[in-house]
Structure formats: C-alpha cells, structure tokens
Amino acid sequence: MKLATLRNGSRDGQLIVVSRDLSQAVLVPEIASTLQAALDNWQLIAPQLTAVYDQLNSGNHPHSFTFEQAQCESPLPRAFQWADGSAYVNHVELVRKARGAEIPESFWTDPLMYQGGSDDFIGPREDILLPSDEWGVDFEAEVAVITDDVPMGTRAEHAGSHIKLVMLVNDVSLRGLIPGELAKGFGFFQSKPASAFSPVAVTPDELSDHWQQNKLHLPLLSEYNDKPFGKPQAGEDMTFDFAQLIAHAAKSRNLGAGAIIGSGTVSNKQGTEHGSAIDEGGVGYSCIAEVRMIETIRDGQPTTPFMSFGDKVKIHMQDHQGQCIFGTIEQTVKQA
C-alpha cells in the first residue's frame, strides 16, 4: 500500500491512498482524515486503506484523481517523534577520519542516534528556506520507517513487526553549526533544521524482496544540481538494521504510534576504504560532507562547496523495473 498527504491548508494535511504506479489517488476521509489518525489506530484502519488501494490499482475506483507529487506534504507534515540513527558507520568513520580521529570500537555495536525536531517538516517539493547559506547547508539522503506503538524495552528481534511504513528522507544539515553544537555536549539542535520526506510512504510488503532483514535493498539515488551524485545500496554496509534502531530508541521509553526512525546517511564502502564518487566509477555519496571528507583525506582540503542559495537536490529510489517507488524529493535552497 502507498499513502501520501495532500496539502489542504490544515496542519496535518489530508490522507490519500496512492496507486502503485503513483498515477492516481483517492481521498479517504471516511476511513482516516490524516496519516497520524490512521497510525493511531493502524490495526483497524490499515485493512480499510488496503481495500481502497487494491480497488485503485485495479483501475476501477470511482473517485480516483490524478496524483500530483507537487501537492504533497511530507507523509507526516508534523510528527510526535523523529529519531535519526547513523547506521552506516562508513559515514561516521569518514567524517572522523577527515579530522584525524578514529571511531570508538563501540560504534560498531551501539547505534548512534539523535533526537530530531518534528514539529514542522518541509514538503518533498518545498524549498529549503534558510536565513543564511553560510552555515554549510548539506542534504543527507536516508531511508526512514514509521512505527506503531513500540513498548519500552522491545528487543530487536521483535521490533521489526512494528515497522508499518517506509519512506525516504532529506535530513537537511547545517555543517557549519555542527562543531560548535557538538562541542557544547548537548547534541544537534540548530544544526539540524526541518527535514523533508518523500511524497509517498509505503508498507514494507510493497517492497517485496527488496525489504529483507529490516533493511531496504535498493540503491538510494541522489542528484545534485541535475547531476548524479549518489546511488549507494541502502541494504549494504548498514551496520544496524531498522529493528535494531527501533530497539535502541525504545530502551528507556515507549515510542508512540507514528514515530519516525531514520537510517542515517546511506553510505557504501564499495570494497574500498571509503567508497568513491560516481565520476570515478563508484556509487557516490548521499551528502556533500562525505565528498569533502574524501577530498580532505586525499588532497588535504575539501574543494566541493556546501549548498548555496539556488542549489538543488533530488532524492528518490527505483525498483528493478525503473519504477519510482516513493516519488521524488526535489528541493532548492532559498533565502528565508
């Protein structure tokens, strides 16, 4: 099943069911008016939404209309929980290596995760509005899941069943603000402004064989200013799967229905030390910071600048038939 949220002037938007090929959609106010409302009562609501989805795909839903990704909010325009892991330890290792630091051994066994802000996500086709482009504006292409209620203490072996939806993320980051914030010891805040999510969230069954062991086994495609930038396999080099990330998040708290758990920046080693760019025949990267790290390690200093006003990023994923699964995140950095 594929779901999206249509902009309708309200804070939580209007839940719609989207056809598998992303061409058609149906409003479902009689079932659930918002995605959060559906998630709040998922066991009851999901089968009803699935019935609409099946009818829509069969081409005979009487009230279907053309699906416009540009009219979408993030599937949850605001959420009660957004916790972003950093499961691709290659990404972490790269960032550290560039400044000459080793990563602690524990990073391979204990997930990194930060508590994100979730009160005001931006839409998948909305501009990234910021007061300054001198803060080291970067994108981070990631995969994320949405859970139902996860009781405190849920172990990884049981956490996978709580994954109800999968989507993509642009976890916008302000690299210039990160060192100062992390030095203060309280983690990210100003350096992690509003994130954007793919127009469409899909149930894991929709991903068929590509969803295995609580990982999404497809390349995550990033384009930067209309040029291919990254196509790493999201299923590779993911040190912690989504079940492990959920268990980590739920160690000392319940997670409420609609909790979003992110993978962190998708990053592949490609059998080399830290991977390589698409120009060099590699799978590239999912953020500018990694390219800069490679440049720093190789050349002593970075040459690729961070995003300036006018720069744009596209993030999406295709199945083996080249079919777009989640719709596309397409955003331009602009002055607020």
Next chain:
Amino acid sequence: MKLATLRNGSRDGQLIVVSRDLSQAVLVPEIASTLQAALDNWQLIAPQLTAVYDQLNSGNHPHSFTFEQAQCESPLPRAFQWADGSAYVNHVELVRKARGAEIPESFWTDPLMYQGGSDDFIGPREDILLPSDEWGVDFEAEVAVITDDVPMGTRAEHAGSHIKLVMLVNDVSLRGLIPGELAKGFGFFQSKPASAFSPVAVTPDELSDHWQQNKLHLPLLSEYNDKPFGKPQAGEDMTFDFAQLIAHAAKSRNLGAGAIIGSGTVSNKQGTEHGSAIDEGGVGYSCIAEVRMIETIRDGQPTTPFMSFGDKVKIHMQDHQGQCIFGTIEQTVKQA
C-alpha cells in the same frame, strides 16, 4: 486562564478549563477537544476558553464538576516539539566542577538546549516506569512554556509574545546513561526518558507580577520522599529567559504551535559559590545530581544515592498566598 487535559482513553485526552483555585473544571468540546487543537488555532480559541474560565471562577457555570488532578494527563500528553534549555548556568557549572572541568565562557552567552522526545509524556501523577533503577534515576524540576507558531529567525525581543502557557516539568534523567551517550557526541536520547508536566498549564497573565521579563519569579518546590528538597527562586540566576530560549530554538527552524520550551533545572547560587541544601539553611536543589556534585566537591565523593524503585518526588509552586498554581507533579519510580 488555567487549562488541563483529562484522561479519556484517547491519545490526546480531553481539554478542560480549570478554575483558578483548582477546585472545579468544565469540559469544552464545543470549543476545542484537545489542548493541541486549541493551540493550533489559539487566537480564535483562547478568547472562548477565557469566557468559560471567567464564568467558572464566578461560580455559576452550569456544567462544572470537581477537578481531580489525579485524572490528568500532562497538558499535552504528546507534543510535536519539546526542547529543553539549560538556562540556570549554576547547574551546568556544578556538574562540570564536580569532574574538575571549567565551563566555556560561551555558556554564559549561548544557551545550551537539547532536543527532547515528545511522543509519550507521562502524566503528572503517573509512576515513572523504568526497566532498571541502576541507571541513575533522577528528577529535574523545571519551568516550561508552550508557544504558538514561532517563525524561524524570531529574535528574543519579539519571542516573548509567543508564550501562551506556562507549566512545570519533571525532566526525568538517567544519569548513569548520560556520560556514555554524551561521549558519542549525538546528545541525549536513552538518558532522557519520558518527562512529566504539571496537571495544569496557565496563561502568563495568570501569574500577574510573578511573570516578568519572560521569567517566572517564584520558588519552585521539590519534595523528595516527603521531605523538602528544593525551593530555589525560578526567577533568579536564570541566565537566559524564555524569550532567549525560544529565539535560540527558532534560529534555523520554525517552531510549530504547541512547542514546549523548558528552562532546564532551576538552580540558585544564593550568594555562595554553588548554593546549599535546605538542611543547611539554603534553598536546596531541583535534582539529586546537584546534591551529589556538592558532596563530591566538598567530600571527594557523593553520598546521596539516585532514585530507587519506591522513591518519590513532588514538584509544585505556590503563590504568595500559599495557593497552588499548577497542581502538583507526584511520581514514584517503579519497575516497568
């Protein structure tokens, strides 16, 4: 005006208007069913709630009933944003001093703030359920405000007008998990489990002279296992006022209506280096960690243990007439 949220089996509870003396309440489903719904449309809704409040206080509301604090959820049982500052730099200085570290000069000009989790707050009279009491369970008595929509880049001189409600917090902390998490560099996550808020949230005008310069000028009362533990003046030694904290939070993001901004642990220097306990004639402390820090600085090691299963904390605030303003947070740590 005083507002609260009654437990009703739903995730967001039922908004009620509470009389000034906390004795009576009224359901207001025809105005707003939840506090979040009221905050989403505050400009329109607040005057209607105020009219009910006035009628309730005059003693002639036809549908009033006895207000039971024990039936309350936290005013927002779940929220879209919970950002907790650390505005009483004395608290920070103490924690650092105990381990022989100075605080950076910037801590006096740039607020510390962490992004909290907000999907599953506990009620003001609910137990603090945790799988273990070996994680250094501590309370932190704080003041918090709830804002309406705060546009990105709002400056401190304009941020005060966005404060719509004030309440108290128990920001439960797991001290034993903090060093490991902070060493990883991503801030708090597992070490900050669900927080609890006072039964009642009040509009700033309700605090009359006690609300000035975006600070709450009254002692914050903590009792630990039925003995007075802290009574520091929340208006003193608050290096950053709530307007400054809001401006800090909104530097690179919009804050959505219903955002909760916390003060951090209230802590007074009392003209001494780091304050003193109530037993010693001082105003005491708002968390166990500070007492342990004082003990460490004085005796070389802490003697007061953190909370064990069965230990209880009470947090509240009274006006100069001894009238309870926010109701009382009363919680016992128990095994999950």
